[in-house]
Amino acid sequence: MDNDNLIEMRGITKTFPGIVALDDVSIDLKKGEILSLVGENGAGKTTLMKILSGDYSHGSYGGEIIMEGVPLRISSPGYAEKAGIAMIYQQIHVELDLSVAENIFLGILPQRMGFVNWKKNRLAAREVLDRLKVNTDPDDIMRNLNTSMQQLVCIARALVRNPKVLILDEPSSALTEGETRNLLDILNKLRESGISCIYISHKLKEVFETSDRVVVMRDARYVRTYYKGNIDSKMVVEDMIGHRIDSMYPPMEGREISQEVLRIENFKVQHPGSAAKNIIEDVSFTLHKGEVLGLAGLVGSGRSELLRAIFGAMPHRSGKIFIEGKEHYIPNTRTAIRKGIGFLTEDRKKDGFVDAMNIEENMTLSILKDIARAFFIDKMVEDKKVRHYFDMLKIKAPSVKTQIINLSGGNQQKVVLAKSLLTNMKILFLDEPTVGIDVGAKAEIYKIIKKLAESGLSIVMVSSEYPELLAMCDRFVIIANGYVAGELSKSDASETAILHMASGL
């Protein structure tokens, strides 16, 4: 046995009904190292960590866990915590109405003679917050903190329990670049003080910069370990997806783009944060059949709000919508869907699918709701279609009857896309369609977007990833300060050109 090992997980196997989530996976964690766990959605990363953190108790999986040379039977999250294993989940768990200090010491409040010693409590909180360079008061109410701060408070909560290992499951998806960097600085400091860290992230660039080792998982299996100084990003990605990526983006040239399908005239949209202001002052644009139009702008420029307002998901102050030359009034999303507009947002859980349904039901949701009432649906034909798209989109699940909640993010996004393929949609709005999705699933989603455009669907796309936007769109409308700052054709567009316009120069 290697004496540097803090934790060894040996031959871990875990199954869910119909799915092998982990197949004989072995990893080890050294004392004072940052180990990154990477892999496509559904590779088994979270499940492996939930075993370590006691969410799945000893006995519900095969294999063994050894910590500092001693076999551990982790029976609960409380047991793991006592053993020095702390996990920060992707979904932040906090008590929104309690103070920062209360959140940090929840369950282990420092007491003196049976009473909670608030002074000591606050001081201790201040200390750990300072250590994390969190600029918030221990008395602040959690609700008033932004996501990044809340995440750091979760880390503070873990740290006051003196963990030997800190597990972070995709902590960076909700954080800005600056916040992510701050978090990584913190992990580096923790490493110096001897705390080991297991870090799960899709942000490969940062992973490569920070990790001592990178472990790749694919399809429930361990694939390979890369060591600091020898991390070849191309190889890691290939290991993740299991086959060579010829190209991330499909060629979009040679498609037919024809007549105008959608025209937006003089849209004005109220600022979501302040009734006195407008986020969109005056924006007009057109969209053609089979076209992919990129709506570009800085974060906060109102791209999403503009699309939401057109879609009837939020009100607009003024402006006109013409579909195929005729003016339409769209007061709500039901009307928008009836008129052939679809909207796929980054918030899949909120807007995209219904938790309690399976894949098939989700795919046919829009059809059932909006068409079935009026028309007779041939169930056999529909079954065939659902199965066709299930296969075509390579949705990773045992069957179309699998509950959607059990799928990975990328596969959920595919189901939502299949929904648009199954309806007679004419116009599709895509708002950050690949956020939080791994490389392999991204490439597949780009192929689907291409297929949709080829079939004559007209698409408006918002994305903060410039390479994605530049590769997928035929034309760009750039929004700055509430107005159209300019328009670029594919051949004239570049990241610099768009940024120049977007920053209002």
Ligand SMILES: Nc1ncnc2c1ncn2[C@@H]1O[C@H](COP(=O)(O)OP(=O)(O)O)[C@@H](O)[C@H]1O
């Ligand atoms: N509670 C569950 N019930 C059924 N299947 C699950 C459950 N949790 C995860 N899975 C499945 O196990 C596999 C691994 O999932 P997960 O560990 O979440 O992967 P990752 O974190 O790498 O994206 C996936 O196929 C996923 O759909």
Ligand SMILES: [Mg+2]
């Ligand atoms: Mg996960």
